[in-house]
Amino acid sequence: MLEGLKRAFQELTNRITTSQLGESELSRIMDEFKLQLISSDVSLPTAEAIAERLREMISEIRLPRFGDREASLKNVYSRVLEEFLLEASPEELLRAVASRATTGARPYVLLFVGPNGGGKTTTVAKIAYWFKERGVRSVIACSDTFRAAAIEQAKELAAEVGVRAVSQRYGADPAAVAVDAIQSANANKEPLVLIDTAGRAETKKNLLDEMRKIRRVAMADSVILVLDSLTGSVAGEQARSFHESVGVDYVVLTKFDSDTKGGLALTVSHEIRRPLIFLGVGQGLGDLIQFRKEFLISRVLS
Numbered sequence: 001m002l003e004g005l006k007r008a009f010q011e012l013t014n015r016i017t018t019s020q021l022g023e024s025e026l027s028r029i030m031d032e033f034k035l036q037l038i039s040s041d042v043s044l045p046t047a048e049a050i051a052e053r054l055r056e057m058i059s060e061i062r063l064p065r066f067g068d069r070e071a072s073l074k075n076v077y078s079r080v081l082e083e084f085l086l087e088a089s090p091e092e093l094l095r096a097v098a099s100r101a102t103t104g105a106r107p108y109v110l111l112f113v114g115p116n117g118g119g120k121t122t123t124v125a126k127i128a129y130w131f132k133e134r135g136v137r138s139v140i141a142c143s144d145t146f147r148a149a150a151i152e153q154a155k156e157l158a159a160e161v162g163v164r165a166v167s168q169r170y171g172a173d174p175a176a177v178a179v180d181a182i183q184s185a186n187a188n189k190e191p192l193v194l195i196d197t198a199g200r201a202e203t204k205k206n207l208l209d210e211m212r213k214i215r216r217v218a219m220a221d222s223v224i225l226v227l228d229s230l231t232g233s234v235a236g237e238q239a240r241s242f243h244e245s246v247g248v249d250y251v252v253l254t255k256f257d258s259d260t261k262g263g264l265a266l267t268v269s270h271e272i273r274r275p276l277i278f279l280g281v282g283q284g285l286g287d288l289i290q291f292r293k294e295f296l297i298s299r300v301l302s
């Protein structure tokens with residue numbers, strides 16, 4: 001996990017501590033660092049912004065001539081990463097859902113969007129499980145009525161979690177399925193509805209219009225963008241297009257267990273300025289961890 005970013009920072013330290021640090025030398029070092037960030041899935045604009053911020057801070061601090069230059073640098077890196085990464089607390093989401101449940105007006109609605117194969121359906125189930133463990137019952141709306149076997153997959157996962165799934169036939173209007181699920185959650189006093197959606201890429205504009213429609217019709221309280229950490233730098237673009245057309249509140253990065261680069265967390269935070277809330281770290285229901293900047297920063301700089 002995160003070896004790519006880790007190496008980028010290690011090499012930056014090596015270069016800085018073994019050179020006479022004039023302005024032009026520092027610029028050259030930062031250019032190389034930028035390339036390393038890019039090869040670890042950090043998007044170009046994000047890499048440029050990080051390198052620029054680091055350059056500023058490094059030329060400001062007076063690195064001790066002897067002694068622990070490395071520690072001073074790590075301190076700078078840590079502050080910059082801290083600035084760039086955005087995190088949200090799942091506990092806050094839990095409180096929002098719980099407080100909605102006490103007012104009783106309508107269930108809290110979470111809409112999941114993202115490209116095909118990114119891990120939406122799995123994440124919906126993991127989050128239903130996360131809430132269930134905290135005493136919150138939920139309903140899954142099978143609004144991916146497009147992909148073959150999507151409805152069965154969602155239903156099976158719902159059964160595994162022990163929550164209800166509401167579905168219609170393939171080809172049905174995804175927004176109608178969502179509304180159905182919300183009404184039935186209302187009647188059953190389930191305080192939370194999780195809407196699973198389709199993520200086909202080939203009809204991008206239609207897909208985004210469809211997501212926008214579901215958001216409006218279901219009056220979604222929050223939208224969670226689910227992205228595969230192995231997607232590479234195109235994920236930055238994907239994030240932007242979902243954010244611009246549907247609006248994103250939180251991001252979940254999946255398959256973090258097999259991500260050896262680690263740059264996507266930075267890319268997404270910087271490109272859409274929306275916080276990460278969870279990381280998917282495996283295929284099981286319990287393989288979901290709260291995203292903590294500290295966790296990522298300490299690993300990258302360890």
Ligand SMILES: Nc1nc2c(ncn2[C@@H]2O[C@H](COP(=O)(O)OP(=O)(O)O)[C@@H](O)[C@H]2O)c(=O)[nH]1
Nearest residue numbers: 116117118119120121122254255280281282283
């Ligand atoms: N290793 C790993 N696999 C995952 C994770 N999340 C999802 N997957 C797998 O990725 C594949 C696609 O997931 P799915 O939820 O169907 O994606 P969707 O098309 O966005 O709904 C499935 O085989 C999942 O088991 C994760 O965090 N780690």
Ligand SMILES: [Mg+2]
Nearest residue numbers: 120121144150
């Ligand atoms: Mg799916």
